[in-house]
Amino acid sequence: MLTIAADLRDQIVAHAKRDHPDEACGIVAGAAGSDRPVRVVEMTNAERSPTFFRFDSTEQLRVWRELDDRDEVPVVIYHSHTATPAFPSRTDVGLAAEPDAHYVLVSTAEYGNSPGPVEFRSFRIVDGVVTEEEVEVISHGS
């Protein structure tokens, strides 16, 4: 199960709506071993594409080093689908390289940049196997 504060979920949704129709991507960092996401880091989608995303490699190195320095890990890795449901694509599964992360997908297919509900789902992706998990939204960070 993913437990995430409402304000962090809202930040992810706002990012996805803002970048629609391109895919938005980022992480939510949290203390190593805590499994608790606390800090959204929006990443640049170097592909700037409605069908693909890739973290900008230079930015990724900088952010990953910052995580190390703070003894944090990417508890959540998120991205948006802008024309399809919030379910990992074959590409998502093939490229998933963080077995300990919660892979969050949001779909802006229905409302795009406009206000309106967004599908928000979380998955584990381990060795090519996708398992959906429950998302528990709590009112604040701790």
Next chain:
Amino acid sequence: MAVEVRIPTILRTYTGGAKSVGGRGGTLSEVIESVEADNPGIKDRLVDGGDLRRFINVYVNDEDVRFLGGLETPVDDGDVVVVLPAVAGG
């Protein structure tokens, strides 16, 4: 040339859990060969058909080698090579 090579979590099965290993060589390609000699199997996760795998990022002194010389990027004593799987999908 002796360099330090930082290994991401997902490839530490090849390094006995080590976060970083020593490498030797004058180019990234030679460094990878030396790391392969000590940690058999890891090269195939980094290189495919004479080129870096598309979704593996390698940095020499914080610079993505795709913007340097790729596998032929020169390395010097004390350089740090970082390997990071790209975060990507569709």
